[in-house]
Amino acid sequence: EVQLVESGGGLVQPGRSLKVSCVASGFTFNNYWMTWIRQAPGKGLEWVASITNTGGSTYYPDSVKGRFTISRDNAESTLYLQMNSLRSEDTATYYCSRVPDWAYFDYWGQGVMVTVSS
Amino acid sequence: DIQMTQSPASLSTSLEEIVTITCQASQNIGNWLAWYQQKPGKSPQLLIYGTTSLADGVPSRFSGSRSGTQYSLKISRLQVEDIGIYYCQQASTTPYTFGAGTKLELK
Numbered sequence: 001e002v003q004l005v006e007s008g009g010g011l012v013q014p015g016r017s018l019k020v021s022c023v024a025s026g027f028t029f030n031n032y033w034m035t036w037i038r039q040a041p042g043k044g045l046e047w048v049a050s051i052t053n054t055g056g057s058t059y060y061p062d063s064v065k066g067r068f069t070i071s072r073d074n075a076e077s078t079l080y081l082q083m084n085s086l087r088s089e090d091t092a093t094y095y096c097s098r099v100p101d102w103a104y105f106d107y108w109g110q111g112v113m114v115t116v117s118s
Numbered sequence: 119d120i121q122m123t124q125s126p127a128s129l130s131t132s133l134e135e136i137v138t139i140t141c142q143a144s145q146n147i148g149n150w151l152a153w154y155q156q157k158p159g160k161s162p163q164l165l166i167y168g169t170t171s172l173a174d175g176v177p178s179r180f181s182g183s184r185s186g187t188q189y190s191l192k193i194s195r196l197q198v199e200d201i202g203i204y205y206c207q208q209a210s211t212t213p214y215t216f217g218a219g220t221k222l223e224l225k
Contacts (some may be wrong), residue, residue, distance in 0.1 A: 045154075045162065045205055047214040061213035069175075095161055103209035104152045106173060108161040 003024040004096050004109035011115045012086055020112050022079040022096030025106075029077040033099035036070060036081045038092035039111075046092075049081060050099065086116045089090070120208050124217030130225050137193040139220045141206035146187060150210035153191045156173060157202040158218075163183050167209075177210065198224070 008020040022034075036048040049070035050059045058070050069082040079096050093113050097105035121144035131137055133185060141151070149169040154162040164173040166182040179194040193200055201224060206217040 044219050045207070045216040047212075047216070050212075050214075059212050077132045101151070101167070102165040103212075103214050104164060104207075105162075107155075108163070108168075111161055 002098065002107045004098065004107055006094065006096055006109045006112035009094065009112035011117060013118050014087060014116055015071045016086055017082070017084045018086060018114060019080060019082045020094055020114065022081075022109055024077045024079065024096075024098070026096070029072075030074040032058045034070075034072060034079045035097050035099055035103075035105060036079075036094055037097055037105065037108075038090075038094045040089075043092075048094070050103070051079070083114070086114075088116050090114065091116045119213055120147060120211055120215055122206055122208055122215050122217040124206055124220055126220060128217065128223065130197055130219040130223045132225050134195050134200060137196050137200075137222065139204050139206075139222075141189045141191075141217050142185065143187040143189070143208055147208045147210035150208060151182070151184070151189045152207045152209055153180075154205045154207065154216075155200075155202050156205065159197075160202075162205065165204075173214045196222075 003025045006022045026079045035050040051070045055072045071080045074104045093111040095111045098107040098108045100106045123142040151169045153166040156162040169184045170182045181192045183190045203219045203221050205219050
């Protein structure tokens with residue numbers, strides 16, 4: 001059974017940093033691209049970052065480029081999202097998701113809440 | 119960025135009814151379109167990818183279609199477990215973008 005379990009969320013002040021993690025199981029992690037998608041409270045979905053299966057390439061929207069870094073440890077089947085210079089508009093539930101084909105997202109974790117507030 | 123305009127924003131309907139949700143892309147995305155369902159308090163689930171292909175385990179009452187840059191999700195006979203919010207997503211070009219969602223409710 002495919003499982004994605006996020007952790008590391010919490011309350012952080014504006015301008016500070018936070019790193020969230022996603023542990024994968026039930027599939028061969030290093031065969032798949034992975035992605036982070038977020039959802040602000042009561043709002044829709046926003047793609048945040050994607051990474052190739054080897055970790056050799058990463059992709060971001062302009063809203064987080066230069067502030068967020070996606071990475072992975074294939075030996076540990078773990079995906080990361082390092083978030084720097086956090087803003088109030090980054091407040092959201094962050095989901096990690098598996099990318100089975102191109103840019104579709106077939107399995108999602110339960111999400112981890114990140115709140116940016118003073 | 120490619121804009122995905124989803125309609126309606128909300129829909130109140132009855133069990134066993136036919137439901138259609140549409141998504142208009144602001145430019146050509148070919149068949150690079152997916153639909154997701156999010157039940158209350160849960161993570162989104164992939165329903166359809168490549169405009170018409172059903173994801174694993176998705177009931178056959180769900181179907182997808184395309185006419186030009188307009189994409190549709192059809193639920194042929196609404197069941198109570200179909201209640202939730204539905205999102206379209208274009209997978210053609212980064213940044214990958216989602217529609218604003220359609221909230222499906224029972225009358």
